[in-house]
Amino acid sequence: MSVNDTDGDRALRSNAREGAESLSVERARIARALSEERERLRITLASIGDGVISIDAEGRVVYLNGIAEALTGWTQKEAAGHPLVEVFHIINEGTRHPVDNPALRARWTVSFTPTTVSACEKH
Numbered sequence: 001m002s003v004n005d006t007d008g009d010r011a012l013r014s015n016a017r018e019g020a021e022s023l024s025v026e027r028a029r030i031a032r033a034l035s036e037e038r039e040r041l042r043i044t045l046a047s048i049g050d051g052v053i054s055i056d057a058e059g060r061v062v063y064l065n066g067i068a069e070a071l072t073g074w075t076q077k078e079a080a081g082h083p084l085v086e087v088f089h090i091i092n093e094g095t096r097h098p099v100d101n102p103a104l105r106a107r108w109t110v111s112f113t114p115t116t117v118s119a120c121e122k123h
Helices: 003-047 066-072 102-106
Strands: 051-055 061-064 110-112
Touching: 051 066, 051 102, 061 066
Parallel strands: none
Antiparallel strands: 051 061, 051 110
16 A cells, blocks of 8 residues: 555545534534424413414324313323314314314314314323
8 A cells, every 4th residue: 555545544534524524513503403492382382372283294283272172171291192173172162073183184283272173182
């Protein structure tokens, strides 16, 4: 092996090490930014005056704010992972008949107030 090859190998290792360190620093920065954004979202959802339930793509509860907890009778911890239809039942205020839950069609967060829907407590 020649001296130039050794110098070239050292340069490659140095460049690889610098690249790995740079990626590590960037990854940590992105992780911090994501954590901060999640905390802002949690605070925002918790402070909304309506009940808020977020679900995943399978229709399972991911998040309930305090108002949703009070209306459904489920805590965030109890509801997490349960199907929305188990946690939150919407009924027509006039007829008292069940109503399709719009969140299951839309796959997004739906907010509600005590005057717009009635929520059945868990069984």
